[in-house]
Structures are given as structure tokens and as C-alpha cells.
Amino acid sequence: MPISDGDREKVADQLQQACGDGRITLEEFSVxxxxxxxxxxxxxxxxxxxxLAPAPVVGAARSVETVVTILSQRKRRGRWRLRSGRLGTFTLFGSTHLDLRDVVTGADTIEIDGVCLFGxxxxxxxxxxxxxxxxxxxLSSEEIRLAAVPRLPGTPEIRVRVNAWFSSVEVRSRGPAEKSAWSWLRGD
Known part of the structure; x- marks a missing residue:
């Protein structure tokens, strides 16, 4: 029996709810x-x-609303939660790396607003x-490198608005995060 777009929409809604609840990551949601x-x-x-059982996810996803980096390096990767869909960043003489592939959010749009000075x-x-x-x-470089693949319906739009002075701003897409040797040993 053929399936309808309505059936697909119901499943997409279930998946969006699961992503918002933290049961699946943004990357898993996309797939x-x-x-x-x-x-x-x-x-x-x-x-x-x-x-997709309604059981809670084991482990906690740390909620992040702002990332401030001064004279250092800061990375947000792995599983982390973005409750409101908004993230503020400030980088001064440093390096900030944000990996959104495993971010947990139920937002339709993810907005990253920030300032990058000498970073x-x-x-x-x-x-x-x-x-x-x-x-x-x-006096900065700005680069966006996205894979030439069609947009997956139901995925959130990501808006990056960063004012950069003497800095480098890069947005790139990547496939699924590689599992580490340790995650294979644990059976993840």
C-alpha cells in the first residue's frame, strides 16, 4: 500500500519531538x-x-546559551542542549569551535549571534x-562550505550572524560524526 505525504509528515513530527526531547541528536534527526x-x-x-521509545535519555545534555572565549580555545561538540534555539558567542583573541551535529533542540531555527575580535x-x-x-x-575572512546535497525536509534552518574584526569565520557541513575507538568498545 503506498504511503502519503501526510504519513511522512506525521513521522517527521514524531522525529522533531524526539529531537526536542533529547532522545535523538540533530544529526540523527536529519538522517x-x-x-x-x-x-x-x-x-x-x-x-x-x-x-524511539518514550523513555528518558540516559545521561544529561548540558544546556548552553552563551559561549565566551577570551585568550583561549573553546569547543562545544558531542551532545549538548540548545533549549531556546539561540546561542550567543563572544570571541576575543581566541578560537571558538561549535559542532552542531549532535546538538539537542526542538527549535525550527537555530540562531547564532556573536562578535569575533582578533579570533x-x-x-x-x-x-x-x-x-x-x-x-x-x-579585515576578516568569511567562508561557508556546505556539501552539495539537497535540504532534508523538517530540519531546522541555521542562521549565523557574527560581526568579525580581524578574524576568521567559517561554517562547514560534515557527515555523521565518527565514532571513537572508545565508543565502539562501549557498544555505542
Whole structure:
């Protein structure tokens, strides 16, 4: 029996709720929602929600609202929570790296607003999300490198607005995060 776009939308809504609850990451959401929209049968569609039990996620995802880096390096990667969909950044004589592939959020839009002075800001996003890069760039470099893949329906739009002076701002997409040797030993 063929499936309808309405069926796909219901699954996409379930996946968005699971992402917002922290049961799946933004990257996993992107992969699963892509599979749901590409599904041609009920079996393929049900695979997109496989393993989505309403049980709470083991472990905590740290909520982050601002990232301040002064004369140092700061990285946000792995599983972390962005409750409101907004993130403020300030970098002064430092390096800030934000990896959004495992971020937990239920927001339709992720907004990163900030200032980068004599520093570097790098943002890594999952493949298949829409990204907008804006802001003033004075004696700075600004680069956006996204994979040439179609946008996955239901994924949040990411807006990066950074005013940069004597700095480097880079946004790039990457495929799924590689599992470390340790995660393989644990059975992740």
C-alpha cells in the first residue's frame, strides 16, 4: 500500500519531538527525517522511527546559551542542549569551535549571534541543513562550505550572524560524526 505525504509528515513530527526531547541528536534527526521523506513503503517509513521509545535519555545534555572565549580555545561538540534555539558567542583573541551535529533542540531555527575580535569562529553543521551566514566582516575572512546535497525536509534552518574584526569565520557541513575507538568498545 503506498504511503502519503501526510504519513511522512506525521513521522517527521514524531522525529522533531524526539529531537526536542533529547532522545535523538540533530544529526540523527536529519538522517531519520531524510529516510522518512524518501520512504516508499510502510516498512521503510517505520524504520525511520525505530527505537524511539518514550523513555528518558540516559545521561544529561548540558544546556548552553552563551559561549565566551577570551585568550583561549573553546569547543562545544558531542551532545549538548540548545533549549531556546539561540546561542550567543563572544570571541576575543581566541578560537571558538561549535559542532552542531549532535546538538539537542526542538527549535525550527537555530540562531547564532556573536562578535569575533582578533579570533576565529568555526561552526560545523550536519549535511542537508540550510545555513545563512551574515554579519559585518572588517579585515576578516568569511567562508561557508556546505556539501552539495539537497535540504532534508523538517530540519531546522541555521542562521549565523557574527560581526568579525580581524578574524576568521567559517561554517562547514560534515557527515555523521565518527565514532571513537572508545565508543565502539562501549557498544555505542
Amino acid at each position: 531519520r527525517v531524510g529516510a522518512a521523506w524518501a520512504a516508499g513503503t510502510d516498512l521503510e517509513l517505520s524504520r525511520a522511527t525505530e527505537g 576565529e569562529l568555526k561552526v560545523t553543521v550536519p549535511e542537508g541543513v540550510e545555513v545563512e551566514l551574515a554579519g559585518a566582516s572588517i
